Amino acid sequence: MEFAELIKTPRVDGVVLHRPFMPTVEGTLCLTGHHLILSSRQDNTEELWLLHSNIDFIEKRFVGSVGSIIVKCKDLRVIQLDIPGMEECLNIASSIEALSTLDSVSLMYPFFYRPMFEVIEDGWNSYLPQDAFKELESMTDEWRLSKVNKDFTVCPSYPPLVAVPKNIDDDTLKKVAAFRHGGRFPVLSYYHKKNGMVMMRAGQPLTGTNGRRCKEDEKLINATLRPGKRGYIIDTRTINVAQQAKARGGGFESEGNYPQWRRIHKAIDRYNVLQESLIKLVEACNDQSHSMDRWLSKLEASSWQTHIKEILTTACLAAQCIDREGASVLVHGTEGTDSTLQVSSLAQIILDPGCRTIKGFQGLVEREWLQAGHPFQQRCAQSAYSNSKPRQEAPAFLLFLDCVWQVLRQFPCSFEFNESFLVLLFEHAYASQFGTFLGSCAADRSV
Amino acid sequence: MEFSDHIKTANVEDVVLRQPLHPPSRGTLCITGHHLLFSEREEGSSQQVLLLLRNIDAIEKRMSGSSGTITIKCKDLRVLQLDIPGMEQCLNISRSIETLSCLDNVSEMYPFFYRPTDLSLQDQWGLSTPEIHYTQMKELHERWRLSSVNKSYSVCPSYPPAVIVPNCIDDETLKKVAKFRQGGRFPVLCYYHRKNGMVIMRSSQPLTGANRKRCKEDELLLQAVIEDSDKGFIIDTRSSQQVQQARMTGGGFESKSFYNCWKRLHRQMERGKVLQESLIKLVEACSDESHNVDRWLSKLENSKWLSHVQTALSTAGLLAECVERDGHSALVHGYEGTDCSLLICTLAQLIMDPFCRTLEGFLALLEREWVQAGHPFQQRCAHSAYSHARFQQESPVFLLLLDCVWQLWRQFPLALGFSEALLLRLANEVYASDYGTFLCNNDQERCALGVKDRTHCLFQALLRPAERDYYSNPLYEPTELAIWPSVHPQSLQLWRGFFLRWTQLTHHLEAVQEEIRSMVIEWARVAQR
Numbered sequence: 001m002e003f004a005e006l007i008k009t010p011r012v013d014g015v016v017l018h019r020p021f022m023p024t025v026e027g028t029l030c031l032t033g034h035h036l037i038l039s040s041r042q043d044n045t046e047e048l049w050l051l052h053s054n055i056d057f058i059e060k061r062f063v064g065s066v067g068s069i070i071v072k073c074k075d076l077r078v079i080q081l082d083i084p085g086m087e088e089c090l091n092i093a094s095s096i097e098a099l100s101t102l103d104s105v106s107l108m109y110p111f112f113y114r115p116m117f118e119v120i121e122d123g124w125n126s127y128l129p130q131d132a133f134k135e136l137e138s139m140t141d142e143w144r145l146s147k148v149n150k151d152f153t154v155c156p157s158y159p160p161l162v163a164v165p166k167n168i169d170d171d172t173l174k175k176v177a178a179f180r181h182g183g184r185f186p187v188l189s190y191y192h193k194k195n196g197m198v199m200m201r202a203g204q205p206l207t208g209t210n211g212r213r214c215k216e217d218e219k220l221i222n223a224t225l226r227p228g229k230r231g232y233i234i235d236t237r238t239i240n241v242a243q244q245a246k247a248r249g250g251g252f253e254s255e256g257n258y259p260q261w262r263r264i265h266k267a268i269d270r271y272n273v274l275q276e277s278l279i280k281l282v283e284a285c286n287d288q289s290h291s292m293d294r295w296l297s298k299l300e301a302s303s304w305q306t307h308i309k310e311i312l313t314t315a316c317l318a319a320q321c322i323d324r325e326g327a328s329v330l331v332h333g334t335e336g337t338d339s340t341l342q343v344s345s346l347a348q349i350i351l352d353p354g355c356r357t358i359k360g361f362q363g364l365v366e367r368e369w370l371q372a373g374h375p376f377q378q379r380c381a382q383s384a385y386s387n388s389k390p391r392q393e394a395p396a397f398l399l400f401l402d403c404v405w406q407v408l409r410q411f412p413c414s415f416e417f418n419e420s421f422l423v424l425l426f427e428h429a430y431a432s433q434f435g436t437f438l439g440s441c442a443a444d445r446s447v
Numbered sequence: 448m449e450f451s452d453h454i455k456t457a458n459v460e461d462v463v464l465r466q467p468l469h470p471p472s473r474g475t476l477c478i479t480g481h482h483l484l485f486s487e488r489e490e491g492s493s494q495q496v497l498l499l500l501r502n503i504d505a506i507e508k509r510m511s512g513s514s515g516t517i518t519i520k521c522k523d524l525r526v527l528q529l530d531i532p533g534m535e536q537c538l539n540i541s542r543s544i545e546t547l548s549c550l551d552n553v554s555e556m557y558p559f560f561y562r563p564t565d566l567s568l569q570d571q572w573g574l575s576t577p578e579i580h581y582t583q584m585k586e587l588h589e590r591w592r593l594s595s596v597n598k599s600y601s602v603c604p605s606y607p608p609a610v611i612v613p614n615c616i617d618d619e620t621l622k623k624v625a626k627f628r629q630g631g632r633f634p635v636l637c638y639y640h641r642k643n644g645m646v647i648m649r650s651s652q653p654l655t656g657a658n659r660k661r662c663k664e665d666e667l668l669l670q671a672v673i674e675d676s677d678k679g680f681i682i683d684t685r686s687s688q689q690v691q692q693a694r695m696t697g698g699g700f701e702s703k704s705f706y707n708c709w710k711r712l713h714r715q716m717e718r719g720k721v722l723q724e725s726l727i728k729l730v731e732a733c734s735d736e737s738h739n740v741d742r743w744l745s746k747l748e749n750s751k752w753l754s755h756v757q758t759a760l761s762t763a764g765l766l767a768e769c770v771e772r773d774g775h776s777a778l779v780h781g782y783e784g785t786d787c788s789l790l791i792c793t794l795a796q797l798i799m800d801p802f803c804r805t806l807e808g809f810l811a812l813l814e815r816e817w818v819q820a821g822h823p824f825q826q827r828c829a830h831s832a833y834s835h836a837r838f839q840q841e842s843p844v845f846l847l848l849l850d851c852v853w854q855l856w857r858q859f860p861l862a863l864g865f866s867e868a869l870l871l872r873l874a875n876e877v878y879a880s881d882y883g884t885f886l887c888n889n890d891q892e893r894c895a896l897g898v899k900d901r902t903h904c905l906f907q908a909l910l911r912p913a914e915r916d917y918y919s920n921p922l923y924e925p926t927e928l929a930i931w932p933s934v935h936p937q938s939l940q941l942w943r944g945f946f947l948r949w950t951q952l953t954h955h956l957e958a959v960q961e962e963i964r965s966m967v968i969e970w971a972r973v974a975q976r
Contacts, residue, residue: 065885263800285937287937289934290757290936291936292748292751295936295937296753297746299744300740300741300744300748303741306740315466407851410952410955411959412956412959412963413963
């Protein structure tokens, strides 16, 4: 097994572990293919089992003949291991570095994990699109479940089953997919029981500089409008960015071609801007200088709260359009895999009490993030402590969880779950013994 | 009564009131000697708003056509607007409000007129006295005595008539010490730590002056405090630079040569104008409607209010560490010994003493350490953040205390026997009250005006059965342990309940808190069966 090749020293005795909230403990350090384990002989101390995939970054420090490895985790924990013997320390450090940067998904721990608890429910099949659709069917007959994407050929990042307006056939869908970024044609995200209005989400339309149009795309989204009523398109880019997108083949829905839709631009930052923001925020939180001024300055400079506000504001806007204005809404940004999902899922938290139950929230995450193809593998490859060059990392899901927490704080009696649940989801998104957050879309996970 | 002289127009019909968290309403406005009363005249509602004129910090008038709008900014941070038909009426009303809301004469203030039917002036005023307190603290009697040297307030005008001092120090000695301390505030005992017999003393600065005067009696007194111990700590709430400068104006510090068993620790705390400015900036930040996160954080930082909270808690923590962890007695003072000294002594007692964390214990603590100890409430709370008046001695030290206590409550939700509602109530009462507790600047002034006979006591009122439930913490679990607050800036938060009180969010959260309270109380009842 390749793992053994990466482990230079599998075991060291007399290692001292420092970790938050617990007293310092001495014990034996073991490295396995997936875990870093520290076990002490003392009775009432908890063993440390740390997934290598949870490690963001390690630092080495030497004082005399004792080497210290400082492990900074993706769940923001910082632990320190004092290892006697410089050679052992260097070996452990390089083993950890190798094991924590494995690329292949199938080498990840979830494929090896055998749970010690009783599995009560088959979570893999608890939130299938078919079941969600059954519920929709009971409320309205305006929608159908399409299998056009069953081999993931029409849209690689969508699930095999999607809900589309009844009168739109599969051939139409294929044409629309060719007109949308990444093949992400508009699909149903949420049906508002109260007034029958819907929220759809998509990737940007590929109008390009020539002002391409796609009649099928127009037909699809117009199918969700009531006669005489307008819809809203919420574009999570500024109007300038949307204009500039044309030069690279993208664009937006023009008033000429989509006269019944009113476009609102509500910019939400993404990608490395968010990752930078997270890094600065975590650095501010770890600041030990005890200076109030410095803390507030750094907090402000991180802009994290500004992002929260942007997302919440946009989600509120979407929710208002649906609930107060009684209009249907289409949400998209560029790719439709980040800010779009933040808005669509948060709007449902606002509008739908069902999403505030534990099962409902799990279903929401399953539908609007996992099945909807948010690229977890790329976004959560590294967290705030990592020193490597960021590629596609961005804490979009963490921001979503933070926004949910903000709502939870303002309405403490309206949620069936508490903050710990949100923290748990955050941890597992970055490193988990479970396979839920592996891969980047349904296609990845079906392999 | 002279009040009517200031009221040209006592009633106006058809006034529109705009207040936070309510839709605008139409009704009748009345001005009395002490209150503004608005009675809604809409169909099917009989809402009344009664505002103590004393609660008004600033008013602004705007005339448009034949009517005027008066904007009232209150000391409890509410902002109200009254649209009054008729320019003359509007001008009269605003003039009456302006005059009546800043009457100087204490005996004309409302507590002297407040006569609720369920309270009697014969009821006990105050929770305790220094005499009763001393009698109850039997552990003190061996080495400490109650001195009545100040019974006619001639030795120290701002102290109560009885204070606790070491047994071996007689009254004559105390008189000499009083001459050596600013305002006559000689070192007195404020807290006895049962666990190890160590004490906290507080005083004002020694008047050493530029010539390094000394006072053998002062040194004797302090020596008596640390008789059984090897040393004591002096927590000086000024920086080393400030204390050197203090000497130039007659003040000073306890030098090592004369007080060689006392180790001096300096922790600079802001007071007076600086705190008032800080409050004004914070309140301004809270009313900023720009909806911009950066601007909010900038303004919050610039106000420095949270820095003051941090310093206060941190210094109190230091004081408590000296006493509880290091096992030494401590003396606390700044300049006058009436502001920061009282602040950190109070907080240290909350940290160390479980009894101070009960509802009764906390009120008794406030009574001892602020009311009886001579914190100049009348001066400090004459105006709050909205006032345009020329500030003299205003400073939100007591409000800062309440904020620090709130931080403790947030960090230790089970450890305090009282609720946030109590802190909010006190924050209002100290600026404008029906009760006489926070009137005047010290015991002497209260005696001179007969406050104890002619007004009602707030603390007693808060402990009545109907009220005390509301001010109790249903999650309270008494513990003998000390509670050490985290003073990392990341752990301290804006006291939204007070500073953002009149926003929809806080209002909603108050309702939620109430709901949670009821649930917890109900569960406790069910669990008992």
